[in-house]
Structure formats: C-alpha cells, structure tokens
Amino acid sequence: MFERGKKDEGLDEGADYRSATPARAQDPGGSKAPAKSGECAVIGRSIEINGDVRGNEDLRIEGDVSGTVELRNSNLTIGKEGKVRADVYAKSITVDGTTEGDLYASERIVVHISAHVRGNITAPKVGIEEGAKFKGSIEMDQAAVEKALGKVNMQGAAKPMGDRSPGKPVDPKIGQKDMGKEAASGLNSPSGVR
C-alpha cells in the first residue's frame, strides 16, 4: 500500500509510483521502524484508502484518502494528484492537490498554486501561494494553535513551541527539500513588518 521513494528524487510529476515495491516488504527491520533520513512513503495514484492513516515517517499522498491522517512527528505532502477528505495532523503539511477537511500542523502549512483546499488551517506558520484556491479559516496565533493541537492529542508532536511570537506567513515557494534551511535563509520572516 505504501510505497517508498527518495524524497524529491524519483518523485517527479507524472512518475508512475504504482510499480514500486510496497515499503513494508522492503523493510526487514520491522514494520514500526521509521523511514531512513531523506526517504518518504508514498500513497500512489491508484490507491484509495478509507480509514485512518497513522505513521512516524514522511508521507506523500498521490491517491485518494478519506478518514484521518496523523503523522505526529513527520512531514506530509499532498501531491497534485492527491485527494484527501480527512482531518490531517502532521509536523508540516504541503498541499499541491485537493483537500477537504481541517489541516493541523505543529510547524507549518504551505498551500501551492495547484492546490484546492476547503477547510480550516491551524499552524504557527502558513503560506498561501497566489492563485491557490482556499476557502476556510487560518489560525496562526501561537496560543490558539497550541490549544488546538493539544485538543487533538498532539502535545508530543515535534519540539516544544517556546516561541510565543505572533503567527508568521511562509514563503509558499519553499518546497519540502528546503525544510530546515528556512532559518538560515530568513525566508520565514514576516514580509509585512513595518
């Protein structure tokens, strides 16, 4: 069901993930082991899931998922072909496809131009690329975000949020491969500060 790819390598648009070997079959170390650094699991375009998806490794969804997606300490990408009708909880969420449901992230959410998002977004940092279709509410206030994430039992997600500063927008051009570089690049500073 889950296919594993090298993050941002071999995951080009139009690539056929359906032929990949299921990740669990490649994983002799035990099914609960997280992915190696730089890898992420993939739900391919032909896959349809009705139910809850939970895990402890980065995930890319190109198929259809209905239910709940919970990746407490990991990054989720909803690819251009991905259709998610679910409440989603993750460390960070990047949307290129279609989502209907509420999105919660302990670090940040980025909505790209090809995305169609209907639901509420809750994260301390949010980026909406110009041209993206979004209808819903955006909550970036740190206290409100922590309260919301606490309600969904996300206290253990990611590192503690010690920064009580106001919410920050994210440059939506930042892709998954740039994660971890934003602090050095300064791209995450509020652009509207006077």
Next chain:
Amino acid sequence: MGRATAKAPMDRSEAALNAPLFRLLADQLDTAGRRIVLDLGAASTPMLSMLGRCRCLVEIADLGCDGGIGRLNVEAPADALASIAESLLPEHRQGDAVDLVFCWDMLNYLRPEAITALMSAVARRARPDTLAHALIVYSERSMPDRPGRFVPTEDWKLVDHAVPAATIEAPRYSPEFLGRIMGGFAIESARLLANGMQEFLFRLKH
C-alpha cells in the same frame, strides 16, 4: 454584470494605492489585539503577514473562486439568495463572531440583490459595530471583467496583482444607494482614491 468590451483595460495593477481608511484599520489592528477577520477575496501571504502579527483569525471566502460571484448574481427570491450567500461563506465556527470584513472590490461585481444577501449573511455572523472595508469603482465608467487581487504592502498601501483583462461596464454604486443595500451595514466614512475608486468603511448597525 455589464457586457465585456474590447476597450483597453483600466490599469490599476502594480501601482501602490494609498488608501487612508485601510491604513486607519491597519493601525487599529496593531493595537486592538486579536480579531476575527473575514476576507471575501482570495488569501494572500502579505495579508496573512499583516494579520498574523495582530494574532488575528482569518476567514477566507474567496468568492471569485469556483463561480461564487455568478451563483450570487442569479435572479432568485431573497430567501434563495440568502441560502446561496450562506453557502459561499466559510463554515462558521461557533463563538467566533467576525470583527472586520474586507470586501475589496468584490461588491462591484455583484447585483444589488446579491450584495444585500451577502452582507446580510455576513452580518449574521458578525459582532455589532463590525467594520467592512470596500473599494467601489466610482469615477471610471468601466472596470476589469473580474475582481482584482488586492494585497497590502509593507507601508499599508494596496496593490492589485490581477492580470489585466477585458473591461465591463462598472455599476458605479453611489454612497446613497450602497447605504440602502448593505444588509445592515451603514456608511461610516468614504474617501475618493487616486485611481478613481472610492474607499468605504461601513459599520454594522446594532
């Protein structure tokens, strides 16, 4: 609204527009603390930047998306229009009454009956004294055939990022007429802007 023409489009793109009433709102947001803001247009990162610093919850309606304007402009009984308007607004979260509404130039693209239905729906989820900010085409007889994508600059001006398009006839709603069709919102103040638009602040009556 009006019929599209081949006339060169009114150029209001990339020129930062000084909008004093918007500036006033921004200053108030800086000191007022957390607010719930409803934007009838599309989300933009500069807007999120501005509102995020003020700890605001932002609700995005994006009426220009998925034919929302066309659905509101149908000729239908008032109760049917009310249902359409309600369906086009973001899902209302209990206890989160709206404090401020950004209409930008969305109202220029709606029939009077649609404006009444929309602003009445907004009023039902807003606090008394809620302010609504709008930009109405006033001097020009034509306007782009789709709403602009206004975003704030660092110094609180507004820039239209919309791609220039064909033009249509502008409804040029007068202040007096707007005062009668805004679904419970009354004109608080108005300013004529350098691009020929009129900037309005409306306040929800008790």
